[in-house]
Amino acid sequence: MTTIQIRADLHVHTTYSNDSLITPKHLIHYAKKNGLNAVAVTDHNYLTGALKIAKDTKDFLIIPGIEISSTNGHIIALNITEPIPQGLTATETIEHIHTLDGTAIACHPYVYFKGCLRNNVNNKFDAIEVINARAFPFQNSIKKAKETAEKLRLPQVAGTDAHYGPQIGYAYTTIDTTEPTAEAIAKAIKHGHCQAHGQQVPPVLNLQQQIQRLQRMVNKIALKI
Ligand SMILES: [Zn+2]
Ligand SMILES: [Zn+2]
Numbered sequence: 001m002t003t004i005q006i007r008a009d010l011h012v013h014t015t016y017s018n019d020s021l022i023t024p025k026h027l028i029h030y031a032k033k034n035g036l037n038a039v040a041v042t043d044h045n046y047l048t049g050a051l052k053i054a055k056d057t058k059d060f061l062i063i064p065g066i067e068i069s070s071t072n073g074h075i076i077a078l079n080i081t082e083p084i085p086q087g088l089t090a091t092e093t094i095e096h097i098h099t100l101d102g103t104a105i106a107c108h109p110y111v112y113f114k115g116c117l118r119n120n121v122n123n124k125f126d127a128i129e130v131i132n133a134r135a136f137p138f139q140n141s142i143k144k145a146k147e148t149a150e151k152l153r154l155p156q157v158a159g160t161d162a163h164y165g166p167q168i169g170y171a172y173t174t175i176d177t178t179e180p181t182a183e184a185i186a187k188a189i190k191h192g193h194c195q196a197h198g199q200q201v202p203p204v205l206n207l208q209q210q211i212q213r214l215q216r217m218v219n220k221i222a223l224k225i
Contacts, residue, residue, distance in 0.1 A: 001178055002178070003176045003177060003178055003193075004176070004177060004178075004179075004180060005174055005175070005176055005177075006037055006038050006061070006174070006175045006176075006177055006180060006185055007035065007036050007037055007038070007172050007173075007174055008036060008037070008038035008039060008040060008061075008063065008172060008173055008174075008175060008185065009031065009036055009039050009040065009159050009160050009162065009168055009169050009171065009172050009173075010040040010042070010063070010065075010076070010078070010105070010129070010157050010158065010159040010172075010173050011040065011042050011067070011076060011107060011129065011132065011159025011160060011161045011162075011171075012027065012031075012039055012040065012041060012042060012159070012160065012161075012162045012168055013041075013042065013043055013044065013067075013161070013162065013163050014027055014041055014043060014049055014050075014053065015049075016041075016043040016046050016048070016049025016050070017043040017044045017046065017163070018044075019044075019163055019213075020043075020162075020163040020164075021163060021164050021165070021209065021212055021213065021216070022162065022163065022164065022165050022168075024053045024056070024057070026165040027039060027041070027053065027165070027168070028057060028059075028060050029165065030165040030166060030168040030169065031060065031168055031169065032060065034168055034169030034170075035169060036168070036169050036172060037060075037061060037180075038060075038061040038062070038063060038180070038185065039060070039061075039062060039063070039168065040062075040063035040064075040065045040076075040078055040159070041053055041054070041062060041063070041064060041065060042065040042066060042067040042076050042078075042159075043066060043067065044067050044069065045066065045067070045068060045069055045083075045086045046066065046083070047064065047065075047066045047080065047082070047083040047084075048083070050062070050064040050065055050066065051064050051081070054182065061180055061181075061182070062182070063078055063079065063182040063185055063186065064078075064079065064080070064081075064182060065077055065078040065079070065080070066080065066083060066084065067107065068084050068085075068086055068088075068093055069086040069087070069115055070086070070087070070088055070089060070090045070092075070093040070117075071087060071088065071089050071090075072089055072090035072117055072120040073090065073106075073109070073115045073116045073117035073118065073120060074107050074108065074114065074115040074116065074117070075090060075093050075094070075097075075104060075105065075106065075107065075117070075125075076104075076105040076107045076129070076159075077093075077097040077100075077102045077103065077104055077105075078102060078103040078105065078182070078185075078186045078189070079101070079102050079103055079182050079183055079185075079186035080097065080100045080101075080102035081100065082100055084096045084097060084100070090117060090120045090122075091124065094124045094125060102186065103126045103127065103186040103187075103189050103190055104124070104125050104126050104127075105125065105126065105127045105128065105129055105157060105189075106121045106125045106127075106128045106129065107129040107132065107159070107161075108129060108132040108135050108141065108145075108161065109121045109128060109129070109141075109144070109145050109148065110140070110141045110144040110145055110148075111132065111135040111136055111137075111141045112136050112137070113136060114132075114135075114161075121148055121152070122152070123152045123153070123154065125152075125154060126154070126155065126189065126190045127149075127154055127155040127156065127157045127189050127190070127194070128145055128148060128149040128152075128154050128155075128156060128157070129145070129157050129158065129159060129196075130142055130145040130146045130149055130156040130157070130158065130196045131145075131158035131159075131171045131196045131197070131198045132158070132159065132160070132161050132171065133158075133159070133160040133161065133162075133167065133170040133171035133198055133199065133200055133201045134160060134161045134162075134167070134200075134201050134206070135161075135200075138200045155189055155190070155191075155192040155193075155194055156194070156195065156196040157173040157189060157194055157196055158171040158172055158173050158196035158197055158198045159171055159172070159173070160172075160198075160201060162201075163209060164205060164206075164208065164209035164212065166205050166208070167201045167205050167206075167209070170198055170199055170200065170201045170202075171196070171197065171198025171199065172197055172198055173189075173194050173195065173196055173197070174194065174195050174197065175188050175189060175193060175194045176188060176193040176194070177193065
């Protein structure tokens with residue numbers, strides 16, 4: 001059976017997350033521009049947007065996902081069709097994801113300023129996000145996540161956690177799959193047919209993101225006056 005290699009950013013937030021500037025149009029534009037051939041939409045505790053973008057996009061592969069706030073830290077679910085509630089424990093969240101036949105990823109497990117799992121990462125997960133392009137401290141978080149993945153013998157993936165279009169693609173996962181579908185890709189990750197790559201998002205892009213967020217807030221206030 002022939003396999004094809006997919007290059008996907010597995011962690012992107014769109015405007016369906018309140019804190020992101022990425023419209024569906026920006027998502028596709030920057031994913032293509034930055035050399036990807038798939039992208040996972042993983043909005044905070046909200047699946048409907050990802051499902052809509054996947055349905056409406058005909059010329060690019062969208063993997064619907066969600067980033068769930070469990071009581072123990074953030075968890076990404078890929079390829080699910082029903083939302084998973086926030087506020088469950090990590091174990092309950094993983095069980096819920098598996099009931100829906102989805103793929104459970106421990107995202108940014110060792111970082112500051114994000115909800116991270118730390119010692120709640122276990123081998124019930126299907127994969128670990130070892131590179132998060134917006135992690136702090138960047139190198140140390142990769143080292144710790146890779147050590148954990150190797151110890152638990154779990155597949156390693158990467159994503160940017162982009163909230164601003166130009167950030168998309170700085171970290172990405174290559175996946176060997178038999179079919180270019182969200183379902184086949186999510187299964188291939190479970191089987192470990194994937195590799196994590198990437199680098200840190202340049203600080204200037206994070207600064208631009210903050211400036212644009214402020215501009216958006218100012219515009220909103222100006223409209224109300
Ligand atoms: Zn997160
Ligand atoms: Zn995120």
